[in-house]
Each structure stands twice: as C-alpha cells, then as structure tokens.
Amino acid sequence: MIFEAKDLRIYYKTKKGYVKAVDNINFSVEKGQTVGLVGESGCGKSTFGQGILKILPPTTYYSGNMRIEDIELVGLNENEIRKIRGKKIGMIFQDPMTSLNPVMKIEKLFFETLKTHEPDITEEEARERTAKVLEKVGIEPKRMSEYSFQFSGGMRQRVMIALALVLNPILVIADEPTTSLDVIVQAQIMKLLNELRKEYDMSMILITHDLGVVAEMADKICVMYAGHIVEEASSENLYYNPKHPYTKLLLKSIPNTDINDLELKYIPGFPPDLSNPPVGCRFSPRCPFKKEICEVKEPPIVEVEGSKVKCWLYSGVEK
Amino acid sequence: MRKKFISERLGEFISDLFGTGTGWLTFVGALILIFYIILAVFSPQIAPYNPTERVGRSLTAPNDQFIFGTDNLGRDVLSRVIYGARIALMIAFIAVAIAAGVGVPLGLISGFIGGPFDRVLTLIMDAIYSFPGLILAIAIAAVLGPGVINIAVSIAVVYTPTYFRVIRNQVASVKSELYVEAARALGAKNYEILMKYIFPNVLPSIVVVLSMNLADAIMTEAGLSFLGLGIAPPTPDWGFDLSNGQRFVLSKAWWGLLYPGIAIITVVLGFSMFSEGLNELINPTIRERR
Amino acid sequence: MSLKSYIITRIILALPMILVLLILIFFILRIIPGDPVLAILGGKAPVEVIEAKRHELGLDKPIIIQFFDYLGDVAKGDLGVSTLTNRPVWNEIKDRFPATLELTIFAFIIALVIGIFWGAEAAWRKDKPLDISARVYSIFIYAIPVFWLGLMLQLLFGIYLRWLPVGGRLSPRVSLDIKTGLLLLDSLITWNWEAFWDVLKHLLLPGITLGLVISSIFLRMVRNNTVLMLSKDFVKAAKARGLKPRVILYGHAVRNAFVPIFTIMGMQFALLLAGAVLTETTFSWPGIGSYLVLKIKYRDFPAIQGAIIFFALFVVIISIIIDIVNALVDPRVRY
Ligand SMILES: Nc1ncnc2c1ncn2[C@@H]1O[C@H](COP(=O)(O)OP(=O)(O)OP(=O)(O)O)[C@@H](O)[C@H]1O
Numbered sequence: 001m002i003f004e005a006k007d008l009r010i011y012y013k014t015k016k017g018y019v020k021a022v023d024n025i026n027f028s029v030e031k032g033q034t035v036g037l038v039g040e041s042g043c044g045k046s047t048f049g050q051g052i053l054k055i056l057p058p059t060t061y062y063s064g065n066m067r068i069e070d071i072e073l074v075g076l077n078e079n080e081i082r083k084i085r086g087k088k089i090g091m092i093f094q095d096p097m098t099s100l101n102p103v104m105k106i107e108k109l110f111f112e113t114l115k116t117h118e119p120d121i122t123e124e125e126a127r128e129r130t131a132k133v134l135e136k137v138g139i140e141p142k143r144m145s146e147y148s149f150q151f152s153g154g155m156r157q158r159v160m161i162a163l164a165l166v167l168n169p170i171l172v173i174a175d176e177p178t179t180s181l182d183v184i185v186q187a188q189i190m191k192l193l194n195e196l197r198k199e200y201d202m203s204m205i206l207i208t209h210d211l212g213v214v215a216e217m218a219d220k221i222c223v224m225y226a227g228h229i230v231e232e233a234s235s236e237n238l239y240y241n242p243k244h245p246y247t248k249l250l251l252k253s254i255p256n257t258d259i260n261d262l263e264l265k266y267i268p269g270f271p272p273d274l275s276n277p278p279v280g281c282r283f284s285p286r287c288p289f290k291k292e293i294c295e296v297k298e299p300p301i302v303e304v305e306g307s308k309v310k311c312w313l314y315s316g317v318e319k
Numbered sequence: 320m321r322k323k324f325i326s327e328r329l330g331e332f333i334s335d336l337f338g339t340g341t342g343w344l345t346f347v348g349a350l351i352l353i354f355y356i357i358l359a360v361f362s363p364q365i366a367p368y369n370p371t372e373r374v375g376r377s378l379t380a381p382n383d384q385f386i387f388g389t390d391n392l393g394r395d396v397l398s399r400v401i402y403g404a405r406i407a408l409m410i411a412f413i414a415v416a417i418a419a420g421v422g423v424p425l426g427l428i429s430g431f432i433g434g435p436f437d438r439v440l441t442l443i444m445d446a447i448y449s450f451p452g453l454i455l456a457i458a459i460a461a462v463l464g465p466g467v468i469n470i471a472v473s474i475a476v477v478y479t480p481t482y483f484r485v486i487r488n489q490v491a492s493v494k495s496e497l498y499v500e501a502a503r504a505l506g507a508k509n510y511e512i513l514m515k516y517i518f519p520n521v522l523p524s525i526v527v528v529l530s531m532n533l534a535d536a537i538m539t540e541a542g543l544s545f546l547g548l549g550i551a552p553p554t555p556d557w558g559f560d561l562s563n564g565q566r567f568v569l570s571k572a573w574w575g576l577l578y579p580g581i582a583i584i585t586v587v588l589g590f591s592m593f594s595e596g597l598n599e600l601i602n603p604t605i606r607e608r609r
Numbered sequence: 610m611s612l613k614s615y616i617i618t619r620i621i622l623a624l625p626m627i628l629v630l631l632i633l634i635f636f637i638l639r640i641i642p643g644d645p646v647l648a649i650l651g652g653k654a655p656v657e658v659i660e661a662k663r664h665e666l667g668l669d670k671p672i673i674i675q676f677f678d679y680l681g682d683v684a685k686g687d688l689g690v691s692t693l694t695n696r697p698v699w700n701e702i703k704d705r706f707p708a709t710l711e712l713t714i715f716a717f718i719i720a721l722v723i724g725i726f727w728g729a730e731a732a733w734r735k736d737k738p739l740d741i742s743a744r745v746y747s748i749f750i751y752a753i754p755v756f757w758l759g760l761m762l763q764l765l766f767g768i769y770l771r772w773l774p775v776g777g778r779l780s781p782r783v784s785l786d787i788k789t790g791l792l793l794l795d796s797l798i799t800w801n802w803e804a805f806w807d808v809l810k811h812l813l814l815p816g817i818t819l820g821l822v823i824s825s826i827f828l829r830m831v832r833n834n835t836v837l838m839l840s841k842d843f844v845k846a847a848k849a850r851g852l853k854p855r856v857i858l859y860g861h862a863v864r865n866a867f868v869p870i871f872t873i874m875g876m877q878f879a880l881l882l883a884g885a886v887l888t889e890t891t892f893s894w895p896g897i898g899s900y901l902v903l904k905i906k907y908r909d910f911p912a913i914q915g916a917i918i919f920f921a922l923f924v925v926i927i928s929i930i931i932d933i934v935n936a937l938v939d940p941r942v943r944y
C-alpha cells in the first residue's frame with residue numbers, strides 16, 4: 001500500500017466554529033493504482049487532497065492517520081512535511097492559469113523545485129531534467145524560457161503536470177486537472193496523465209466532478225458526500241451497480257452523450273453546511289429512500305457485493 | 320493615475336488599524352479640529368503672552384512660567400504655537416477655497432462642453448498635476464512673494480487640478496445619464512442643466528475632496544514657511560518657527576522644535592480622521608478598498 | 610512588442626507632457642512676476658541700464674519669440690546664466706545634482722528595505738504584533754512633516770548622542786577625489802575607507818529621514834499586496850512543491866506583489882523629490898533642492914527657472930524609467 005488514511009478528520013477553523021470538511025474517512029491507494037474521488041462541489045475533495053500535503057491554512061485541525069509508504073504524515077511538522085511535498089507526492093491543480101506564477105519563466109519554477117529537494121543539483125542537470133520531463137508531456141524543451149501566459153490553457157496544464165512529475169513522486173494528486181479546459185483538450189490531458197502514470201510507475205488520486213472521466217481511468221472510485229466517503233467500489237461496480245442512493249443520483253446526473261438528450265438532471269436540494277452537518281446520515285435530508293434511523297444515527301460502512309457503502313439501506317444485508 | 324491626499328493615505332492607514340466604520344475616530348478628529356479652531360479664533364484670549372514680544376530670557380527651557388519655554392528672542396513658545404494655529408488654518412482654508420473655487424467651475428465647464436477646450440485644459444491640468452506639488456508651490460511663492468493670500472494662491476495652484484479632474488470626470492459621466500438627456504430634450508438650458516442636474520450630483524465629491532485637501536494644505540504651508548517662503552516674520556507660524564528653532568539645535572533648545580511639530584502632526588491627524596469619517600459617511604461606495 | 614520599441618513608444622508619448630510643462634514654467638516664471646529685469650536690478654536702476662539688460666536677456670522681443678528662444682535654449686541644454694554667480698546655471702545644477710541623486714537613491718533604498726521586509730513579514734504574520742505595529746508606524750510616519758522628523762533625528766543622534774553629523778556631505782578634514790560626484794561611490798572606487806565612513810555617516814541621517822517618510826507607503830503596499838498574493842493559487846502550488854517558506858514569501862508572493870507597486874512608484878517619486886527639497890534644507894545638503902531654496906533667497910531667476918525645469922524633466926524621465934523597469938519585472942506589460 002502506497003498511501004493510506006485512517007479515521008482522518010480535517011476541520012477548518014473559522015469564526016463560526018469548525019468546518020468539518022473531511023470527517024472520519026478511510027482511504028487507501030495501492031501501488032500503481034488510480035483512485036478516483038468524486039462528489040458535488042463543496043463536499044471536501046480538495047480539502048482531502050490538499051490535506052494530504054498539509055497545505056491548508058495553518059489553523060486547520062487534523063486527526064487520525066495518514067501514511068505515505070512508511071511515513072506518518074499527520075504528526076509531521078512543517079519542515080518535515082515540506083520534504084514530502086513535491087518529492088514523494090506531486091500535486092496538479094485545477095486552474096493552470098492561476099497556479100503558475102505569471103511573472104516567472106517556467107524554467108525557474110522547475111529549477112527552484114529541483115533545487116529545493118536536491119540542493120546539490122547543478123544548473124545543467126536541472127536544465128536537462130526539465131527538458132526531459134517537458135518533452136514527456138509534449139512541450140518543446142526550448143519553450144522553457146517562456147512565461148506561462150505565453151502558453152495556451154492545455155499547454156499550461158501540461159506544464160503543471162511536468163512540474164508535478166519532475167521529481168518522480170510515488171503519488172500524484174490531480175485535483176480536477178481538466179475542469180478549466182476545452183472538451184477536446186480535456187480528453188488529451190486525461191490520456192496523457194494516464195500514460196505518464198504508467199510510464200513513471202506512480203499511483204494517482206484523481207479528484208473530479210465527472211464520473212464519466214474517472215470511470216475510464218480509475219481502478220477504484222470513492223464517492224464523497226459532505227465530508228464522508230459514502231461509497232467505495234471498483235469502477236465497474238460503481239458504474240454498473242451503484243449502491244448508495246447518492247451515487248445513483250450522481251450517475252443519473254451525468255450529461256448524456258446523446259445529443260438529443262441534452263436535459264441535465266440535478267440532485268434536488270443542496271449539500272449541507274459543513275460547520276453544522278445533519279445528524280445521522282448526512283445525505284438523509286436529500287435522500288429519496290430515507291428511513292427513520294437515517295436521521296438519527298450515522299450509518300456504518302458495510303461491504304455489499306464487493307463495494308463498501310455507508311448507508312442504512314444495506315446494514316441489514318450482511319449481518 | 321491619481322495622487323493621494325495625505326488625509327486619504329492616513330485614512331487608509333487608520334482604517335487598516337481600526338477597521339472601517341469607526342465613528343469614534345471621526346469624533347476624535349472633529350474634537351481635534353474644534354480644539355484648533357478655538358485656539359485660532361480665540362488666540363488673544365487663550366495665549367498667556369503676546370507672541371511677538373520678548374517676555375522672558377532667550378531660550379529658557381520649559382518651566383512654570385513658560386511651559387513650552389521661550390525662543391531665541393525671548394518670546395513665549397506656547398503663545399506662538401497657539402497663534403500659529405491662526406495662520407495655519409487661515410492659509411489652509413483660503414487655499415482650499417481658491418483651489419475649489421477655480422477647479423470646480425473649470426471642471427464643470429470642461430466636462431460639460433467637451434471638445435478641444437476640454438482637451439487643452441485637461442492637458443494643462445495634467446501637467447500641473449504631474450509636477451511635484453511642493454516644488455510648484457515653491458516656484459509660485461517665490462515669484463509672488465510673502466503674504467497670506469500669496470501663499471494661499473501658491474498652495475491652491477497645486478490642488479486645483481485635483482478638483483478639476485474629479486469634477487470633470489464625474490460631469491462627463493453624469494452628462495450621458497438618462498435624466499440629463501431627458502432634461503435636455505425638454506428644452507432645459509445648458510446653465511440650468513449644469514446647476515440643477517449636474518452640480519448636485521458632484522457636490523458630495525467636492526465636500527469630500529475639500530475636507531481631505533485641508534491636511535495637505537497645512538503640510539504644504541508648513542513646508543513653504545520652513546523654507547522661508549511663508550508669511551513674513553515676526554508673525555507666528557509653525558513652519559517658520561521650526562526653521563528658526565533649528566538655528567539653536569546646537570544649544571539643545573529642543574522645545575523650540577518639539578511643540579510646533581506636534582501641533583502640525585496633531586492637526587494633520589485630526590483633519591485626516593475627520594475627513595476619512597466624512598468620506599465614509601458621504602461616499603460609502605465610491606471608496607476603492609482592497 | 611519588443612522591449613526596445615516599448616521604450617521608444619514610451620518616450621514619444623512623454624513629449625507633449627514635457628512641452629506643456631515647459632510652457633507652464635515659462636508662464637509662471639516669466640509672465641506672472643511682472644518684470645524680471647526689475648527683479649534682477651531692483652527698482653532704482655537707471656533706465657539705460659534697464660534697457661541694456663532687457664536687450665541682453667532678449668526681453669525686448671515679442672513674447673512669442675522669447676518663448677521660442679527659451680524652448681531652443683532648453684533643448685540645447687542652455688539654462689541661462691546665474692545672476693548671482695555669473696556661472697551657467699546648467700553647470701551649477703550639474704555640480705549639485707549628484708548630491709540629490711545620492712540622497713534620493715539612498716532614501717529610496719532605505720524605504721524599499723523597510724517596506725519590503727517589514728511589509729513581507731507583516732503579511733506573513735497577518736494581524737500579529739509585527740503587522741499591527743506596522744500600521745501604527747505608518748500612521749505616525751505619514752502625519753509627520755519630513756523636516757520635523759529630520760530635526761528630531763538631528764537632535765537625538767547628532768546633538769544628544771553625538772553619533773552622527775547634523776549636516777553636509779563630507780567633513781572638511783577628510784580628502785576625497787571626486788569622480789562621479791556620488792561620494793559614496795567615489796570613496797569606494799578610490800579605496801578611501803576613511804572617506805567612505807565619513808560620507809556614509811553624513812548620508813545616514815538625511816537618508817533615513819527621507820527614507821522613513823516614504824517607507825510607510827511602500828510598507829502598506831507591500832504588506833497588502835503580499836497578503837493578497839499569499840492567497841493566490843500559485844502560492845499554494847509553490848507550497849505543494851515543497852518550496853521553503855522564505856522562497857514562497859519573497860520569491861513568489863513579494864515578487865508578484867511588486868508588480869503593481871512599480872506602477873505606483875512614479876507618483877512616490879514626486880513625493881520623494883518634494884521631500885528631498887525639505888530634507889536637503891534641513892541637513893544643509895548641497896543638492897538641487899537646497900540650491901533652489903538658496904537661489905530664491907537671492908531672487909536669481911535664471912537659476913530658479915533652471916532648477917524648476919530640471920525637476921520637471923527629472924520627474925518625467927523617472928516616470929519613463931519606472932515604466933521600463935516595470936516592463937522588465939512584469940513581462941505581461943510588454944506583450
Ligand atoms: N479555508 C477555508 N476555511 C473554511 N472553510 C473552507 C475553507 N476552504 C474550504 N472550506 C469549506 O470546506 C468545504 C469543502 O471544500 P472543498 O474545497 O474541499 O470542496 P470540493 O469538494 O473540493 O469542492 P469543489 O468541487 O468546488 O472544488 C466547503 O464547504 C468549503 O466551503
């Protein structure tokens with residue numbers, strides 16, 4: 001196992017109290033796996049992704065365990081975790097426009113990253129490695145002396161990917177890597193990510209809204225709702241045999257590729273306020289299959305036909 | 320780009336520290352202003368001595384008789400500081416009145432008429448505006464010579480473009496608003512449109528700029544008189560007293576320097592707090608705040 | 610656009626402004642004061658003398674011709690002859706300019722150092738004591754007249770503590786070969802350590818005075834912009850790559866915070882010059898500012914005019930330079 005989170009809680013501290021953006025989740029990534037993390041906006045996906053690297057505001061509260069290889073992350077101080085960031089875990093952000101410093105040549109971004117983790121590296125070596133990784137993502141190495149705003153959106157995201165890979169991390173977290181791009185470019189970037197993951201023999205956590213995209217790429221998918229992981233299943237299981245009512249609704253809301261059916265379906269209602277989440281199952285206020293117990297007690301996670309589901313509908317089945 | 324008034328900057332600094340919407344700061348500012356206005360108006364009644372007469376030994380350190388000490392000519396520093404408020408406030412008010420009195424009508428007309436007249440005037444105003452204010456005031460004060468009005472005029476020239484620019488730009492944008500168009504369609508005369516529809520619209524900005532301008536005028540006046548370009552001695556004047564006091568730093572006569580300076584600083588702070596509050600009150604939305 | 614064509618465009622755009630400024634100065638100094646000859650010679654000079662002087666100065670020509678003569682002279686770098694010293698004004702200004710330059714550069718550096726470091730650290734520790742003290746400092750510094758601050762520093766460090774001299778640029782007993790006129794530089798290139806320390810000591814008080822006064826603006830701008838930049842995605846991305854806090858703060862956040870700051874610097878420069886006039890007078894610093902004040906005392910109009918023109922051109926040139934630096938720092942300006 002490359003990465004594992006156990007009973008992980010990540011709470012933002014705000015004036016109104018704690019925002020329980022990640023609340024008691026268990027999550028793991030095997031070597032070479034791609035794990036998808038899906039859910040509506042605001043359910044805590046990015047919080048989890050960034051929480052792994054502990055780049056959330058300094059007042060953020062963490063508890064539970066996170067392990068990358070044999071290193072326990074939750075207890076690490078800033079100086080120790082810094083050596084993990086970029087080196088063992090690379091991160092790709094959603095918007096390459098704002099995530100690349102506009103007043104720096106892109107080579108500078110690579111050099112400073114290399115220099116930070118490998119202080120003895122020579123200028124030439126750094127240049128060579130940058131050229132190599134840029135080539136891998138399909139950018140002419142000679143463009144490394146340009147600024148990010150001179151690149152198109154898709155090219156910029158390639159730069160971001162190269163930047164995340166330049167230190168050969170064992171895990172890459174891609175947080176909605178294609179959301180800001182055109183549809184065609186989205187597909188290219190996803191394909192590239194998949195190829196590179198294989199080539200670099202990494203594991204990947206792929207965060208997205210888009211169930212369609214992850215289903216193709218991910219070995220395993222975790223569905224998040226309001227700070228909880230409500231369903232964990234292999235892509236196939238999730239896609240053809242969803243268990244949790246939320247997953248089912250989420251799948252229905254995928255826009256159909258059939259042009260004649262342009263109608264988008266939304267899940268009625270809104271995700272809850274995470275500083276004061278509903279008692280019991282957090283999805284219960286919006287759940288069409290709600291039972292009495294759902295509003296009283298938090299459901300346990302149970303295994304049903306190879307999937308793990310956090311829902312009272314299945315609690316009787318196994319036991 | 321726009322130069323900022325001292326009051327405006329100080330207002331930013333102050334609201335950085337205390338947050339916006341601090342009514343009590345405006346209140347403190349107003350208190351300081353009232354205090355200095357009272358000093359200025361009633362200086363003969365308040366000041367213990369005649370400020371231009373020798374009343375003690377030269378360069379006496381502060382003591383029970385002269386609580387701020389005496390200057391090199393044996394004049395009471397306290398009385399001079401009190402009388403100094405007169406000159407400072409008088410010149411500031413006159414300068415601001417002239418600047419507004421010239422800048423506002425020009426801005427109104429220029430913005431309203433437009434065309435080449437507007438372009439030429441704007442270019443001239445921009446040139447004045449780009450010039451370092453104090454140096455411009457120095458040049459004009461140098462040719463005009465001393466005197467309350469002359470100094471006020473020198474200062475006014477520096478700030479006229481500010482009024483001009485603020486008003487002109489507002490007029491230019493108000494001009495195309497619907498109700499102005501409607502008034503014009505109904506046959507209202509230009510003069511009527513200007514006075515009835517446009518002027519009331521720009522009035523709040525004028526008030527705010529006026530109030531903010533005062534601290535700058537006081538600072539510029541202090542600078543001019545420090546350089547010997549203010550009103551003629553022996554009239555008490557903070558800036559001049561500071562330059563006079565500097566001649567005796569070697570004798571460690573700190574009191575001649577400390578008190579006029581504190582007077583300038585408190586007046587500037589008072590005006591700034593007051594105008595910042597006024598500004599928030601009148602134009603809560605116009606502020607550009609980061 | 611290449612940097613070169615950007616620079617050329619920028620200079621061409623400045624020309625009308627320079628022309629209007631020159632007209633303005635001509636108007637203020639030639640037309641308002643009435644008769645400059647009377648000002649030079651005093652009211653009681655005989656008529657023939659006045660006429661002769663009038664002719665000598667070209668004042669008997671129509672005002673338009675006078676104006677073009679004046680423009681031509683300025684374009685040739687001829688600012689007339691001082692009526693006080695009979696030396697060409699341009700030469701006098703050239704002699705004194707390095708002192709002003711040295712003072713303003715030194716002050717600018719002090720202001721930048723205070724602004725950048727205090728501003729950056731305050732942004733990093735937002736709402737902590739270091740940040741709050743920065744705001745209190747800004748308020749007071751900005752309400753204090755520069756010459757009064759100078760006087761207080763003089764009193765404290767010059768008179769009471771006797772650490773630093775209260776005026777001038779160089780002690781009379783110290784010798785120094787003057788090459789550039791920037792004494793700090795001159796003493797360095799001639800390896801004259803004694804002179805270097807002496808010059809530095811003279812420069813400290815006026816430099817700090819002027820520097821402190823403009824530092825509050827920089828401080829606020831750096832602090833606020835850095836706070837803004839620290840919340841940007843690229844800072845988070847830099848953090849995610851494991852960069853050190855110092856690198857993130859100075860290499861990314863402050864660096865980007867500087868982009869808008871450069872554009873505002875032009876305005877600060879005008880403030881700096883006005884401050885320089887007062888500071889030079891306070892510290893008997895032999896630069897253009899104290900030159901102007903001195904010449905006003907003696908009503909030396911050609912010199913006054915020369916100094917004012919010089920200041921006007923200086924401001925325009927600096928604003929061009931700042932725009933160019935801006936284009937260098939922020940490549941987006943050029944493209
Ligand atoms: N710095 C913060 N302080 C307080 N609350 C925060 C902060 N950042 C995010 N949140 C809250 O935490 C919750 C989870 O946010 P997060 O960004 O992790 O969601 P997400 O699933 O990534 O959404 P999206 O799909 O829109 O990116 C949201 O309710 C959000 O409002």
Ligand SMILES: [Mg+2]
Pocket residue numbers: 045046047175
């Ligand atoms: Mg997100």
